Amino acid sequence: MIEKIISGVTIECVKGDIAKQPDITAVVNAANAWLKPGGGVAGAIHRAAGPGLEEECRPLAPIKPGQAVITGGHNLPNRYVIHCLGPRWGIDKPEDKLLADCYRNALKLADEHKIDSIAFPAISTGIFGYPVEEAAKVALKTIKEVIPTLKYIKKIRFVLHSDRDLTVHEKVLASL
Template sequence: MASDLLSPAEIPTVGDLYRQKRLQHYHSQVEPSKTLNGIISFIRNDITKLKVDCIVNAANSSLLGGGGVDGAIHRAAGESLLAECAALDGCDPGDAKITSAYELPCKKVIHTVGPIYMHEDSPDQTLRSCYRRSLEVAVENSMKSIAFAAISTGVYRYPSDEAAEIASEETRKFLDMPVNNGKLERVIFCNFVEKDMESYEWKIPQFFPPTPEELGQTNGTST
């Protein structure tokens, strides 16, 4: 394997970033959770270099490849990915389908189709469904670690700050469900451009705030 591959163990969690004073915290109405903060990560990197169980491709409805991260994933996976995708008969916006990863270092690829921001009446609901369905498909296929590309924030023009808020909120809701306890060990938001990374730096603390322990405080409790 190439030396530039990254495993989940090499990527700091939100809890790590708080303890290292590398992530600023803001007022949040959400209950801090040491457990959840040990699951969530966000980085700026090439998603095709992540050695996780599955990555989430921001695909188009044909599933036959395209530009941006979609094209990068298809190129890195090789022609066999295109052949498998061609047999899936496309994918509706907000839904997700899983394939093998072929030459990628991950085990599986989950393809989800995000909304074109100015072309849909309720793009927020479609984007929420993308994250929810991708997480559901990962759990259904016994994936333990999942990395998301930034969905719809490129040529589909979804505002990065709004997209990061939806991704964070939907992931928190999913992980908070008792039926999903322990199903996912790591959820990584992998951003390729700076604007997406900056949005997660602002939004993640609102949905995954630090525990007193992560702030270096001795009082208080955490879940």
């Protein structure tokens, strides 16, 4: 695990399962527009949270790329789930702005709810096809820009699914 402290906020990268982060207050779901269970991150979070999460999500959908909404954590070990719809690579334009909006809006919602720790997956890098290195650069650059405006968040964790994704995110974090 690598970590870096920026303006009193610890940013760390770990390999693991986003639905198994018991020391984190809010996890971020790489959601689909209808906030339904799916594959990848959305599937893992919905399976772990149970059917109450889908029920709570129903009136909040649909959301647009870059948007974020918040729900309870249900059966997850986390108090909250923040759902973000990332851009589909080559389809939703401009991809970099929409992806940055996901991170910016998730952090803003977390701070509004006085959340002290948040875990992100690599939004849009799965079925949505965003190249991992470009996505990591957008994500970490955006987080670095937003940190000075945050009042409550003290820990930001990236939970990556593969060794390759972890290595890429650690390299980008180290270069900040």
